[in-house]
Amino acid sequence: MPMSELTTLLPAFVHVPAGTFLMGTPASELSTLARRYGGTRESYREETPQHALSLEAFSIAVTAVSSALYGAYVAATGARPPITWRAAAPPAWLLDHPVVDVSWDEANDFCAWLRQQPGSQQFRLPTEAEWERAARGTDGRTFPWGEPFDPQRANTREHVATGTTPVSSFPDGASPVGALGMAGNVWEWTASLDASYPYQSADGREQLIAQGRRILRGGCYANPHGFARCACRFRLAPTLHNEFTGLRLAVSGAG
Numbered sequence: 722m723p724m725s726e727l728t729t730l731l732p733a734f735v736h737v738p739a740g741t742f743l744m745g746t747p748a749s750e751l752s753t754l755a756r757r758y759g760g761t762r763e764s765y766r767e768e769t770p771q772h773a774l775s776l777e778a779f780s781i782a783v784t785a786v787s788s789a790l791y792g793a794y795v796a797a798t799g800a801r802p803p804i805t806w807r808a809a810a811p812p813a814w815l816l817d818h819p820v821v822d823v824s825w826d827e828a829n830d831f832c833a834w835l836r837q838q839p840g841s842q843q844f845r846l847p848t849e850a851e852w853e854r855a856a857r858g859t860d861g862r863t864f865p866w867g868e869p870f871d872p873q874r875a876n877t878r879e880h881v882a883t884g885t886t887p888v889s890s891f892p893d894g895a896s897p898v899g900a901l902g903m904a905g906n907v908w909e910w911t912a913s914l915d916a917s918y919p920y921q922s923a924d925g926r927e928q929l930i931a932q933g934r935r936i937l938r939g940g941c942y943a944n945p946h947g948f949a950r951c952a953c954r955f956r957l958a959p960t961l962h963n964e965f966t967g968l969r970l971a972v973s974g975a976g
Contacts, residue, residue, distance in 0.1 A: 727838060730790040732782040732888070734972065735855075735899045739778040742854045743861035745771040745918050746952045758947030768952045771861065772919045774850055781847055781855045782970040784888035784901050785819035785909060786831070792816070794831050801827070805964055817887040819907045819967040825935045825959035828910045828968040835970075847971035848927055849913035849936045849954075850920050856904075856938070857951035858897030865896035865903045870946045875905035877946045885942060900969075904949035907967035908937040915956040934958055941965040 746754070746768035754765045788803075788811035795802045795809065802809050803822035811820075823831070828846060835844040847855070856865050864870055872879035874894030876886045885906055896903050903909075914926040915934040925931060934956040940948035943965060947953070957966070 727790075727793060727841075730787065730793055732784045732786070732790075732970065734780040734782055734970075736780050737776075737778065737851070737855055737898050739776060740859065741773050741775045742857070742859040743771055744774045744850060744853055744920055744952075745769055747771045754947075758945070767917070767954055770918060771952075774854075774920055776850060776854055778974055779847070779851050780972045780974070781851065781898070781900060783899060785907060785967050785969045787816065787888050788818055788820045789816040791820035791823070791831065794834050798834060800830065803962075815885075817889070818885045819888050819902070821885060821907055821964050821967050822962050823910070823966055823968060824962035825910050825957070827962065829929065831968070832970070842972050844970045844972060846910055846912040846968060848922065849911040849938065850922065851971055852903075852909065852911050852938045852969070853951055855898050855900050856896050860897075862897075863950050863952075864894075864946075865900070865951060866894055870949075872946070875946065875949055876902075876942045877905040877940060877949050878942070878944055879946055880905070880942070882942045903939055903951070905940050905944070905946070906942055907939070908941050908955060908965050909939045910966065910968045911936045911938055915954075937966065 748769045751762040751765045755762050792811045805822050832844050835841055866874055874891050876882050895901055913936045914931055915936055916926040937955045
């Protein structure tokens with residue numbers, strides 16, 4: 722596919738400047754989370770401690786990767802099409818929905834293919850820290866828009882959707898940097914290994930060749946809204962894929 726045609730399928734990107742943000746959840750809030758969303762205090766321990774983290778500048782896609790964009794990759798490479806398509810190409814009604822049924826390994830192969838296209842940027846998965854920074858801003862907010870949870874701002878179970886919604890849905894649920902769909906719709910793969918906090922990028926968790934489960938963020942349409950909190954962490958083996966797993970692109974620097 723010519724880059725000119727591919728460009729029309731690529732999402733817009735927003736620049737996130739270098740700086741410090743609050744990552745994770747304060748330990749003092751664990752009991753409150755357990756009462757509000759279920760489970761025990763220890764169910765949320767992986768989100769602690771909350772810590773100030775400095776990041777270099779990066780750019781992140783405004784929306785998740787669409788089925789239309791991923792379809793171009795499948796058509797060009799013969800990669801496995803998501804089972805939800807029921808064919809080798811996405812049906813018309815799914816073109817503007819986020820692609821799902823993508824494993825972490827497949828997400829990285831897709832990014833590598835994009836990077837190989839003439840004139841393309843160095844597209845990659847965001848790190849877990851970059852994803853959270855883009856979702857919650859610098860003030861440690863619970864949801865991308867702040868508080869309280871609003872079922873009209875995200876595709877979670879409370880919205881009563883029977884599946885994914887288009888990637889540009891819920892503009893009122895935009896994050897502080899202007900990213901859409903960072904609460905609900907689909908779980909999004911990050912580059913990061915499942916590792917404890919505080920987050921340290923140099924401790925090996927960002928090594929793409931390392932073995933272990935990888936972190937997903939954002940919750941999905943089938944989850945209650947507690948999973949759509951900006952600090953919520955989920956993980957799967959890199960080979961696993963299902964109807965809830967998708968991805969979002971990032972670029973180092975200004976993009």
